[in-house]
Amino acid sequence: MSKTKIVVLGSFILTVASVDFSYAAYAADLAVSNLPWQISLMLMLGCCVGSSVLCLCFGRGDRLAVYGLIGSVGIFATYHLFGIVPYFYFFMFADIPSVLRWAGLAxxxxxxxxxxxxxxxxxxxTINHTRFVAAAFKERGDGVIRYEVQRGMRIFEKHYVEPSPLPKPLAYVVFAIAPFCLVLPRILTSAFGTNGVLLVLAALGLPMSLWLIGLLVRMFLVTVVLPLRIERERKMRVIVDA
Known part of the structure:
Protein backbone atom coordinates (compact mmCIF):
# COMPACT_ATOMS: atom_id res chain seq x y z
CA MET A 1 0.00 0.00 0.00
CA SER A 2 1.39 3.44 -0.97
CA LYS A 3 2.07 6.13 1.61
CA THR A 4 -0.73 8.33 0.26
CA LYS A 5 -3.27 5.51 0.62
CA ILE A 6 -2.07 4.87 4.15
CA VAL A 7 -2.61 8.55 4.96
CA VAL A 8 -6.14 8.42 3.48
CA LEU A 9 -6.96 5.33 5.55
CA GLY A 10 -5.48 6.91 8.66
CA SER A 11 -7.54 10.09 8.12
CA PHE A 12 -10.69 7.97 7.86
CA ILE A 13 -9.94 6.08 11.09
CA LEU A 14 -9.13 9.27 13.03
CA THR A 15 -12.21 11.15 11.85
CA VAL A 16 -14.45 8.15 12.61
CA ALA A 17 -13.00 8.19 16.12
CA SER A 18 -13.83 11.91 16.33
CA VAL A 19 -17.45 11.21 15.37
CA ASP A 20 -17.73 8.39 17.90
CA PHE A 21 -16.22 10.42 20.74
CA SER A 22 -18.34 13.49 19.95
CA TYR A 23 -21.52 11.44 19.89
CA ALA A 24 -20.72 9.49 23.05
CA ALA A 25 -19.68 12.58 25.04
CA TYR A 26 -22.11 15.29 23.96
CA ALA A 27 -25.15 13.50 22.51
CA ALA A 28 -25.37 10.26 24.50
CA ASP A 29 -23.75 11.05 27.88
CA LEU A 30 -24.28 14.76 28.45
CA ALA A 31 -27.22 15.01 26.01
CA VAL A 32 -26.51 18.67 25.32
CA SER A 33 -26.19 18.84 21.53
CA ASN A 34 -25.99 16.79 18.35
CA LEU A 35 -23.85 19.43 16.64
CA PRO A 36 -20.44 18.05 17.78
CA TRP A 37 -20.85 14.66 16.10
CA GLN A 38 -22.61 16.22 13.09
CA ILE A 39 -19.73 18.67 12.59
CA SER A 40 -17.25 15.81 13.02
CA LEU A 41 -19.18 13.77 10.46
CA MET A 42 -19.02 16.61 7.92
CA LEU A 43 -15.29 17.00 8.54
CA MET A 44 -14.85 13.24 8.15
CA LEU A 45 -16.59 13.33 4.78
CA GLY A 46 -14.57 16.38 3.71
CA CYS A 47 -11.23 14.85 4.73
CA CYS A 48 -11.97 11.45 3.22
CA VAL A 49 -13.46 12.76 -0.03
CA GLY A 50 -10.77 15.42 -0.46
CA SER A 51 -7.83 13.11 0.18
CA SER A 52 -9.42 10.34 -1.92
CA VAL A 53 -9.90 12.70 -4.88
CA LEU A 54 -6.29 13.84 -4.60
CA CYS A 55 -5.13 10.24 -4.34
CA LEU A 56 -7.21 9.08 -7.34
CA CYS A 57 -6.35 12.07 -9.56
CA PHE A 58 -2.69 12.46 -8.61
CA GLY A 59 -1.86 9.29 -6.65
CA ARG A 60 0.29 7.91 -9.45
CA GLY A 61 2.10 11.19 -9.83
CA ASP A 62 5.01 12.31 -7.75
CA ARG A 63 4.47 16.04 -7.26
CA LEU A 64 5.59 17.12 -3.81
CA ALA A 65 2.74 19.63 -3.46
CA VAL A 66 0.13 16.86 -3.87
CA TYR A 67 1.97 14.66 -1.39
CA GLY A 68 2.03 17.60 1.03
CA LEU A 69 -1.69 18.29 0.63
CA ILE A 70 -2.62 14.69 1.37
CA GLY A 71 -0.26 14.66 4.36
CA SER A 72 -1.75 17.93 5.63
CA VAL A 73 -5.23 16.39 5.52
CA GLY A 74 -3.96 13.52 7.66
CA ILE A 75 -2.42 15.88 10.21
CA PHE A 76 -5.62 17.94 10.30
CA ALA A 77 -7.61 14.78 11.07
CA THR A 78 -5.24 14.11 13.98
CA TYR A 79 -5.53 17.73 15.16
CA HIS A 80 -9.32 17.54 15.04
CA LEU A 81 -9.39 14.41 17.20
CA PHE A 82 -6.83 15.53 19.80
CA GLY A 83 -7.30 19.31 19.64
CA ILE A 84 -10.69 20.52 18.46
CA VAL A 85 -12.83 17.72 19.92
CA PRO A 86 -11.51 17.63 23.51
CA TYR A 87 -10.84 21.34 23.93
CA PHE A 88 -13.00 23.52 21.68
CA TYR A 89 -16.03 21.22 21.64
CA PHE A 90 -16.00 21.17 25.43
CA PHE A 91 -16.09 24.94 25.79
CA MET A 92 -18.56 25.34 22.92
CA PHE A 93 -21.13 22.69 23.84
CA ALA A 94 -20.75 21.48 27.43
CA ASP A 95 -23.17 22.71 30.09
CA ILE A 96 -20.80 25.03 31.95
CA PRO A 97 -21.03 28.61 33.27
CA SER A 98 -20.86 31.29 30.56
CA VAL A 99 -17.81 32.91 32.16
CA LEU A 100 -15.88 29.65 31.97
CA ARG A 101 -17.11 29.00 28.44
CA TRP A 102 -16.00 32.34 26.99
CA ALA A 103 -12.76 32.37 28.98
CA GLY A 104 -11.86 28.92 27.65
CA LEU A 105 -12.75 29.78 24.06
CA ALA A 106 -10.84 33.05 24.23
CA THR A 126 14.26 28.67 7.94
CA ILE A 127 13.19 28.62 4.29
CA ASN A 128 14.42 32.11 3.42
CA HIS A 129 17.52 32.55 5.58
CA THR A 130 19.19 29.13 5.88
CA ARG A 131 20.64 26.56 3.48
CA PHE A 132 17.65 24.25 3.87
CA VAL A 133 16.24 24.80 0.36
CA ALA A 134 19.62 24.49 -1.36
CA ALA A 135 20.45 21.33 0.58
CA ALA A 136 17.08 19.56 0.39
CA PHE A 137 15.87 20.39 -3.14
CA LYS A 138 18.19 18.94 -5.76
CA GLU A 139 18.25 19.46 -9.53
CA ARG A 140 20.02 16.61 -11.35
CA GLY A 141 19.90 17.89 -14.91
CA ASP A 142 16.73 16.02 -15.92
CA GLY A 143 14.43 19.05 -15.89
CA VAL A 144 12.89 18.34 -12.47
CA ILE A 145 13.75 19.23 -8.88
CA ARG A 146 13.78 16.33 -6.44
CA TYR A 147 12.97 16.28 -2.74
CA GLU A 148 13.58 13.18 -0.63
CA VAL A 149 11.09 13.39 2.24
CA GLN A 150 13.05 11.70 5.04
CA ARG A 151 16.31 13.38 4.11
CA GLY A 152 14.55 16.73 3.70
CA MET A 153 13.01 16.43 7.16
CA ARG A 154 16.41 15.74 8.71
CA ILE A 155 17.94 18.74 6.97
CA PHE A 156 15.02 20.92 8.05
CA GLU A 157 15.40 19.85 11.68
CA LYS A 158 19.05 20.92 11.62
CA HIS A 159 18.14 24.47 10.61
CA TYR A 160 14.79 24.91 12.35
CA VAL A 161 14.34 26.09 15.93
CA GLU A 162 11.22 24.42 17.34
CA PRO A 163 9.47 26.42 20.07
CA SER A 164 7.84 24.42 22.84
CA PRO A 165 4.06 24.71 23.27
CA LEU A 166 4.52 23.88 26.96
CA PRO A 167 6.81 26.23 28.93
CA LYS A 168 8.83 24.51 31.65
CA PRO A 169 6.80 25.87 34.63
CA LEU A 170 3.56 24.72 33.02
CA ALA A 171 5.13 21.40 32.06
CA TYR A 172 6.02 20.81 35.72
CA VAL A 173 2.40 21.47 36.68
CA VAL A 174 1.10 19.00 34.05
CA PHE A 175 3.59 16.33 35.08
CA ALA A 176 2.70 16.89 38.74
CA ILE A 177 -1.04 16.40 38.25
CA ALA A 178 -0.73 13.59 35.68
CA PRO A 179 -0.53 10.82 38.33
CA PHE A 180 -3.81 12.07 39.80
CA CYS A 181 -5.79 12.01 36.54
CA LEU A 182 -7.96 9.17 37.84
CA VAL A 183 -8.82 11.15 40.98
CA LEU A 184 -9.24 14.61 39.47
CA PRO A 185 -12.42 13.79 37.53
CA ARG A 186 -14.14 12.78 40.78
CA ILE A 187 -13.00 15.97 42.47
CA LEU A 188 -14.13 18.13 39.56
CA THR A 189 -17.43 16.30 39.29
CA SER A 190 -18.57 17.95 42.52
CA ALA A 191 -18.22 21.35 40.85
CA PHE A 192 -18.93 20.60 37.20
CA GLY A 193 -20.97 17.38 37.29
CA THR A 194 -20.17 14.91 34.52
CA ASN A 195 -18.18 17.62 32.73
CA GLY A 196 -15.24 16.97 35.06
CA VAL A 197 -13.60 14.30 32.92
CA LEU A 198 -13.97 16.38 29.76
CA LEU A 199 -12.53 19.41 31.53
CA VAL A 200 -9.43 17.42 32.47
CA LEU A 201 -9.07 16.19 28.88
CA ALA A 202 -9.43 19.75 27.59
CA ALA A 203 -6.81 21.14 29.96
CA LEU A 204 -4.26 18.39 29.38
CA GLY A 205 -4.99 18.29 25.63
CA LEU A 206 -4.32 21.97 24.90
CA PRO A 207 -0.50 21.57 24.61
CA MET A 208 -1.05 18.60 22.26
CA SER A 209 -3.44 20.75 20.25
CA LEU A 210 -0.81 23.48 19.85
CA TRP A 211 1.88 20.99 18.88
CA LEU A 212 -0.34 19.42 16.21
CA ILE A 213 -1.47 22.72 14.69
CA GLY A 214 2.20 23.73 14.57
CA LEU A 215 3.04 20.48 12.79
CA LEU A 216 0.22 21.15 10.32
CA VAL A 217 1.48 24.66 9.54
CA ARG A 218 5.01 23.37 9.13
CA MET A 219 3.92 20.52 6.82
CA PHE A 220 1.81 22.82 4.67
CA LEU A 221 4.46 25.52 4.27
CA VAL A 222 7.35 23.14 3.55
CA THR A 223 5.66 20.56 1.32
CA VAL A 224 2.90 22.60 -0.37
CA VAL A 225 3.63 26.33 -0.41
CA LEU A 226 7.40 26.04 -0.89
CA PRO A 227 7.39 23.56 -3.82
CA LEU A 228 4.67 25.56 -5.58
CA ARG A 229 6.82 28.68 -5.20
CA ILE A 230 9.89 26.86 -6.52
CA GLU A 231 7.90 25.55 -9.51
CA ARG A 232 6.69 29.05 -10.28
CA GLU A 233 10.12 30.64 -9.97
CA ARG A 234 12.24 27.99 -11.71
CA LYS A 235 9.63 26.67 -14.18
CA MET A 236 10.35 23.06 -13.14
CA ARG A 237 8.29 20.39 -11.44
CA VAL A 238 9.19 19.54 -7.83
CA ILE A 239 8.78 15.82 -7.26
CA VAL A 240 9.16 13.38 -4.38
CA ASP A 241 12.37 11.43 -4.79
CA ALA A 242 11.93 7.77 -3.85
Missing amino acids: LGTVLTTFWIWLIARNVRY
Whole structure:
Protein backbone atom coordinates (compact mmCIF):
# COMPACT_ATOMS: atom_id res chain seq x y z
CA MET A 1 0.00 0.00 0.00
CA SER A 2 1.39 3.44 -0.97
CA LYS A 3 2.07 6.13 1.61
CA THR A 4 -0.73 8.33 0.26
CA LYS A 5 -3.27 5.51 0.62
CA ILE A 6 -2.07 4.87 4.15
CA VAL A 7 -2.61 8.55 4.96
CA VAL A 8 -6.14 8.42 3.48
CA LEU A 9 -6.96 5.33 5.55
CA GLY A 10 -5.48 6.91 8.66
CA SER A 11 -7.54 10.09 8.12
CA PHE A 12 -10.69 7.97 7.86
CA ILE A 13 -9.94 6.08 11.09
CA LEU A 14 -9.13 9.27 13.03
CA THR A 15 -12.21 11.15 11.85
CA VAL A 16 -14.45 8.15 12.61
CA ALA A 17 -13.00 8.19 16.12
CA SER A 18 -13.83 11.91 16.33
CA VAL A 19 -17.45 11.21 15.37
CA ASP A 20 -17.73 8.39 17.90
CA PHE A 21 -16.22 10.42 20.74
CA SER A 22 -18.34 13.49 19.95
CA TYR A 23 -21.52 11.44 19.89
CA ALA A 24 -20.72 9.49 23.05
CA ALA A 25 -19.68 12.58 25.04
CA TYR A 26 -22.11 15.29 23.96
CA ALA A 27 -25.15 13.50 22.51
CA ALA A 28 -25.37 10.26 24.50
CA ASP A 29 -23.75 11.05 27.88
CA LEU A 30 -24.28 14.76 28.45
CA ALA A 31 -27.22 15.01 26.01
CA VAL A 32 -26.51 18.67 25.32
CA SER A 33 -26.19 18.84 21.53
CA ASN A 34 -25.99 16.79 18.35
CA LEU A 35 -23.85 19.43 16.64
CA PRO A 36 -20.44 18.05 17.78
CA TRP A 37 -20.85 14.66 16.10
CA GLN A 38 -22.61 16.22 13.09
CA ILE A 39 -19.73 18.67 12.59
CA SER A 40 -17.25 15.81 13.02
CA LEU A 41 -19.18 13.77 10.46
CA MET A 42 -19.02 16.61 7.92
CA LEU A 43 -15.29 17.00 8.54
CA MET A 44 -14.85 13.24 8.15
CA LEU A 45 -16.59 13.33 4.78
CA GLY A 46 -14.57 16.38 3.71
CA CYS A 47 -11.23 14.85 4.73
CA CYS A 48 -11.97 11.45 3.22
CA VAL A 49 -13.46 12.76 -0.03
CA GLY A 50 -10.77 15.42 -0.46
CA SER A 51 -7.83 13.11 0.18
CA SER A 52 -9.42 10.34 -1.92
CA VAL A 53 -9.90 12.70 -4.88
CA LEU A 54 -6.29 13.84 -4.60
CA CYS A 55 -5.13 10.24 -4.34
CA LEU A 56 -7.21 9.08 -7.34
CA CYS A 57 -6.35 12.07 -9.56
CA PHE A 58 -2.69 12.46 -8.61
CA GLY A 59 -1.86 9.29 -6.65
CA ARG A 60 0.29 7.91 -9.45
CA GLY A 61 2.10 11.19 -9.83
CA ASP A 62 5.01 12.31 -7.75
CA ARG A 63 4.47 16.04 -7.26
CA LEU A 64 5.59 17.12 -3.81
CA ALA A 65 2.74 19.63 -3.46
CA VAL A 66 0.13 16.86 -3.87
CA TYR A 67 1.97 14.66 -1.39
CA GLY A 68 2.03 17.60 1.03
CA LEU A 69 -1.69 18.29 0.63
CA ILE A 70 -2.62 14.69 1.37
CA GLY A 71 -0.26 14.66 4.36
CA SER A 72 -1.75 17.93 5.63
CA VAL A 73 -5.23 16.39 5.52
CA GLY A 74 -3.96 13.52 7.66
CA ILE A 75 -2.42 15.88 10.21
CA PHE A 76 -5.62 17.94 10.30
CA ALA A 77 -7.61 14.78 11.07
CA THR A 78 -5.24 14.11 13.98
CA TYR A 79 -5.53 17.73 15.16
CA HIS A 80 -9.32 17.54 15.04
CA LEU A 81 -9.39 14.41 17.20
CA PHE A 82 -6.83 15.53 19.80
CA GLY A 83 -7.30 19.31 19.64
CA ILE A 84 -10.69 20.52 18.46
CA VAL A 85 -12.83 17.72 19.92
CA PRO A 86 -11.51 17.63 23.51
CA TYR A 87 -10.84 21.34 23.93
CA PHE A 88 -13.00 23.52 21.68
CA TYR A 89 -16.03 21.22 21.64
CA PHE A 90 -16.00 21.17 25.43
CA PHE A 91 -16.09 24.94 25.79
CA MET A 92 -18.56 25.34 22.92
CA PHE A 93 -21.13 22.69 23.84
CA ALA A 94 -20.75 21.48 27.43
CA ASP A 95 -23.17 22.71 30.09
CA ILE A 96 -20.80 25.03 31.95
CA PRO A 97 -21.03 28.61 33.27
CA SER A 98 -20.86 31.29 30.56
CA VAL A 99 -17.81 32.91 32.16
CA LEU A 100 -15.88 29.65 31.97
CA ARG A 101 -17.11 29.00 28.44
CA TRP A 102 -16.00 32.34 26.99
CA ALA A 103 -12.76 32.37 28.98
CA GLY A 104 -11.86 28.92 27.65
CA LEU A 105 -12.75 29.78 24.06
CA ALA A 106 -10.84 33.05 24.23
CA LEU A 107 -7.76 31.36 25.71
CA GLY A 108 -7.77 28.56 23.14
CA THR A 109 -8.35 30.93 20.21
CA VAL A 110 -5.65 33.40 21.26
CA LEU A 111 -3.06 30.69 21.97
CA THR A 112 -3.81 28.85 18.72
CA THR A 113 -3.65 32.04 16.64
CA PHE A 114 -0.39 33.10 18.27
CA TRP A 115 1.09 29.62 17.84
CA ILE A 116 0.20 29.52 14.14
CA TRP A 117 1.84 32.92 13.64
CA LEU A 118 4.96 31.90 15.61
CA ILE A 119 5.44 28.60 13.77
CA ALA A 120 4.80 30.21 10.37
CA ARG A 121 7.35 32.93 11.13
CA ASN A 122 10.00 30.41 12.19
CA VAL A 123 9.38 28.15 9.20
CA ARG A 124 9.58 31.07 6.75
CA TYR A 125 12.83 32.17 8.38
CA THR A 126 14.26 28.67 7.94
CA ILE A 127 13.19 28.62 4.29
CA ASN A 128 14.42 32.11 3.42
CA HIS A 129 17.52 32.55 5.58
CA THR A 130 19.19 29.13 5.88
CA ARG A 131 20.64 26.56 3.48
CA PHE A 132 17.65 24.25 3.87
CA VAL A 133 16.24 24.80 0.36
CA ALA A 134 19.62 24.49 -1.36
CA ALA A 135 20.45 21.33 0.58
CA ALA A 136 17.08 19.56 0.39
CA PHE A 137 15.87 20.39 -3.14
CA LYS A 138 18.19 18.94 -5.76
CA GLU A 139 18.25 19.46 -9.53
CA ARG A 140 20.02 16.61 -11.35
CA GLY A 141 19.90 17.89 -14.91
CA ASP A 142 16.73 16.02 -15.92
CA GLY A 143 14.43 19.05 -15.89
CA VAL A 144 12.89 18.34 -12.47
CA ILE A 145 13.75 19.23 -8.88
CA ARG A 146 13.78 16.33 -6.44
CA TYR A 147 12.97 16.28 -2.74
CA GLU A 148 13.58 13.18 -0.63
CA VAL A 149 11.09 13.39 2.24
CA GLN A 150 13.05 11.70 5.04
CA ARG A 151 16.31 13.38 4.11
CA GLY A 152 14.55 16.73 3.70
CA MET A 153 13.01 16.43 7.16
CA ARG A 154 16.41 15.74 8.71
CA ILE A 155 17.94 18.74 6.97
CA PHE A 156 15.02 20.92 8.05
CA GLU A 157 15.40 19.85 11.68
CA LYS A 158 19.05 20.92 11.62
CA HIS A 159 18.14 24.47 10.61
CA TYR A 160 14.79 24.91 12.35
CA VAL A 161 14.34 26.09 15.93
CA GLU A 162 11.22 24.42 17.34
CA PRO A 163 9.47 26.42 20.07
CA SER A 164 7.84 24.42 22.84
CA PRO A 165 4.06 24.71 23.27
CA LEU A 166 4.52 23.88 26.96
CA PRO A 167 6.81 26.23 28.93
CA LYS A 168 8.83 24.51 31.65
CA PRO A 169 6.80 25.87 34.63
CA LEU A 170 3.56 24.72 33.02
CA ALA A 171 5.13 21.40 32.06
CA TYR A 172 6.02 20.81 35.72
CA VAL A 173 2.40 21.47 36.68
CA VAL A 174 1.10 19.00 34.05
CA PHE A 175 3.59 16.33 35.08
CA ALA A 176 2.70 16.89 38.74
CA ILE A 177 -1.04 16.40 38.25
CA ALA A 178 -0.73 13.59 35.68
CA PRO A 179 -0.53 10.82 38.33
CA PHE A 180 -3.81 12.07 39.80
CA CYS A 181 -5.79 12.01 36.54
CA LEU A 182 -7.96 9.17 37.84
CA VAL A 183 -8.82 11.15 40.98
CA LEU A 184 -9.24 14.61 39.47
CA PRO A 185 -12.42 13.79 37.53
CA ARG A 186 -14.14 12.78 40.78
CA ILE A 187 -13.00 15.97 42.47
CA LEU A 188 -14.13 18.13 39.56
CA THR A 189 -17.43 16.30 39.29
CA SER A 190 -18.57 17.95 42.52
CA ALA A 191 -18.22 21.35 40.85
CA PHE A 192 -18.93 20.60 37.20
CA GLY A 193 -20.97 17.38 37.29
CA THR A 194 -20.17 14.91 34.52
CA ASN A 195 -18.18 17.62 32.73
CA GLY A 196 -15.24 16.97 35.06
CA VAL A 197 -13.60 14.30 32.92
CA LEU A 198 -13.97 16.38 29.76
CA LEU A 199 -12.53 19.41 31.53
CA VAL A 200 -9.43 17.42 32.47
CA LEU A 201 -9.07 16.19 28.88
CA ALA A 202 -9.43 19.75 27.59
CA ALA A 203 -6.81 21.14 29.96
CA LEU A 204 -4.26 18.39 29.38
CA GLY A 205 -4.99 18.29 25.63
CA LEU A 206 -4.32 21.97 24.90
CA PRO A 207 -0.50 21.57 24.61
CA MET A 208 -1.05 18.60 22.26
CA SER A 209 -3.44 20.75 20.25
CA LEU A 210 -0.81 23.48 19.85
CA TRP A 211 1.88 20.99 18.88
CA LEU A 212 -0.34 19.42 16.21
CA ILE A 213 -1.47 22.72 14.69
CA GLY A 214 2.20 23.73 14.57
CA LEU A 215 3.04 20.48 12.79
CA LEU A 216 0.22 21.15 10.32
CA VAL A 217 1.48 24.66 9.54
CA ARG A 218 5.01 23.37 9.13
CA MET A 219 3.92 20.52 6.82
CA PHE A 220 1.81 22.82 4.67
CA LEU A 221 4.46 25.52 4.27
CA VAL A 222 7.35 23.14 3.55
CA THR A 223 5.66 20.56 1.32
CA VAL A 224 2.90 22.60 -0.37
CA VAL A 225 3.63 26.33 -0.41
CA LEU A 226 7.40 26.04 -0.89
CA PRO A 227 7.39 23.56 -3.82
CA LEU A 228 4.67 25.56 -5.58
CA ARG A 229 6.82 28.68 -5.20
CA ILE A 230 9.89 26.86 -6.52
CA GLU A 231 7.90 25.55 -9.51
CA ARG A 232 6.69 29.05 -10.28
CA GLU A 233 10.12 30.64 -9.97
CA ARG A 234 12.24 27.99 -11.71
CA LYS A 235 9.63 26.67 -14.18
CA MET A 236 10.35 23.06 -13.14
CA ARG A 237 8.29 20.39 -11.44
CA VAL A 238 9.19 19.54 -7.83
CA ILE A 239 8.78 15.82 -7.26
CA VAL A 240 9.16 13.38 -4.38
CA ASP A 241 12.37 11.43 -4.79
CA ALA A 242 11.93 7.77 -3.85
